[in-house]
Amino acid sequence: MIKNLSFRNFYSFADDTVIDFALGKKPTPTGYDIDINGERYNKAIAVIGANGSGKTQFLKPLAFLRWFIANSFLGSDPEQDIPFVAHLLYDELPSHFEIEFMVGDTDYRYLLELTAKEVLFEALYEKTSSQFSYLFKREKSEQGYHFKHKGFPFPKAQAEKLRGNTSLISAAHSYDIEAAKPFIDFFSRIETNVASAGRRHFHHGALVRAATAFQKAPELQKRMSKALSTFDLGLKSVDIRKLTARDDTGQEEDFYLPFGIHTADDGRTFELSFVEESSGTQSAFALLEPILKTLHQGGIAVIDEIDNDLHPHLVPHLLEWFEFEHTNPHQAQIIFTCHTPEVLNLLQKHQIYLVEKHNQQSEAWRLDDMTGLRADDNLYAKYMAGALGATPEL
Structure with missing residues (x-):
C-alpha cells in the first residue's frame, strides 16, 4: 500500500x-x-x-x-x-x-x-x-x-x-x-496506462497486449468477459483467440486477439473481431486489463x-x-x-x-x-x- x-x-x-x-x-x-x-x-x-x-x-x-x-x-x-x-x-x-x-x-x-x-x-x-x-x-x-x-x-x-x-x-x-x-x-x-511521454493513447496494439495478458490469466479473462457483457456494449461474451501473421521478414508469429460474441433476441449469434468493435468497446477492453489485474493481485x-x-x-x-x-x-x-x-x-x-x-x-x-x-x-x-x-x- x-x-x-x-x-x-x-x-x-x-x-x-x-x-x-x-x-x-x-x-x-x-x-x-x-x-x-x-x-x-x-x-x-x-x-x-x-x-x-x-x-x-x-x-x-x-x-x-x-x-x-x-x-x-x-x-x-x-x-x-x-x-x-x-x-x-x-x-x-x-x-x-x-x-x-x-x-x-x-x-x-x-x-x-x-x-x-x-x-x-x-x-x-x-x-x-x-x-x-x-x-x-x-x-x-x-x-x-x-x-x-x-x-x-x-x-x-x-x-x-x-x-x-x-x-x-x-x-x-x-x-x-x-x-x-x-x-x-x-x-x-503499479499498473498504469501512463508512460514517460504521457498516456499511452489507444491503438490496436493495445488490444493485442491486453489479450495476451488475459490469455495468461484465465480467471481475469473470465471476469473481463463478464464485465464487458454487463456494460451494455451489445456483447454476450468475449473470446480470445490465437492467430498467426507474418512479420516484415516473412516469419510467422502468433498473437492473441479478442472477438466479441453478439446474440440477438431471437437467439441468433454473430461475432466481430475487436478491431471492428466500437472505440468505446475497445477502450473498455484495454482499460480492464490493468484494473482487474490490480484488483486480483x-x-x-x-x-x-x-x-x-x-x-x-x-x-x-x-x-x-x-x-x-x-x-x-x-x-x-x-x-x-x-x-x-x-x-x-x-x-x-x-x-x-x-x-x-x-x-x-x-x-x-x-x-x-x-x-x-x-x-x-x-x-x-x-x-x-x-x-x-x-x-x-x-
Whole structure:
C-alpha cells in the first residue's frame, strides 16, 4: 500500500507536490477506506482539472518510479539518459522523489534525487519502532559513488561502480540479491496506462497486449468477459483467440486477439473481431486489463483519463470494484484522472485532488485542504460554479 508520495521539479511541477493517501480520523468512514492499526488511507483518489493543467504529469511519478526501481537496470542502455524531464524552467536543477509505502506489515521510505544523466542520491529506509533506519544509502560525490548499507547485502565495491542511470534496487534484483525482491514485487504491482511521454493513447496494439495478458490469466479473462457483457456494449461474451501473421521478414508469429460474441433476441449469434468493435468497446477492453489485474493481485492502478471513450455511467461501476471487499480482497488502490465532474458526487473531499497551472507551473491540492469547505457541501455544484478552481478559463 502506498501511504504518500512527494516530488518536485518533475515535468510541469516545479515546487514540492504531495499525493497523500492518508485521511486522518475526522472524515466519515466510507467503503474506500483502508484501516491499518487505527490509521486510515484512501483506496481511491480522483484527479480533476482543465486540459493542459498537469493532471497526467501528476500521475507520472508513480509510473516513473515503477519503471526506475523495477526495470531500469535491464531496461535501459548503459549510456542512455534516464527517461524523464525536469521542469523546463529549472532543468539545471535535480528532481526529487520521496515515497512512503508498506510491504506486509512494515513501513518503508524510498528517497531519490537525480538528473536525466545520473542518480545523485538514492536511499531506502525501514521503520523500526517510531523511527526510520536506512537499509542502504547511495550518494554521488566528485570521487564517484559512496555506498553504505545495513541489512541490504549488495557488495559495496559493486554498488559504488554501478552506472548512474539505474536504481540500485533494480541492479540488486538482477544480481539475485534476495533482499531486493519484495521491493521489485511491490513496484511491479503499479499498473498504469501512463508512460514517460504521457498516456499511452489507444491503438490496436493495445488490444493485442491486453489479450495476451488475459490469455495468461484465465480467471481475469473470465471476469473481463463478464464485465464487458454487463456494460451494455451489445456483447454476450468475449473470446480470445490465437492467430498467426507474418512479420516484415516473412516469419510467422502468433498473437492473441479478442472477438466479441453478439446474440440477438431471437437467439441468433454473430461475432466481430475487436478491431471492428466500437472505440468505446475497445477502450473498455484495454482499460480492464490493468484494473482487474490490480484488483486480483493488490497494488495500485494509476489510470489517466479513466473515462476516455467510456460512458460516464461506467466510471461508478469501475470504482465500486475497489470499494467492496468481495471485489477488492487485497485492498488495492486506484488513482485516476478524468473529465467527468460527476465523480465529485461519488467521492468525498479527501479523495479528490484538483490541478491547475499558473505561470507555466502546475500545482495540486486535495479538497479537504481548502478552508471553509464542509463535508456536506455539494462538491459537484461548487466545482461547476467555479468556486473550487481547476476549471478552464474560457
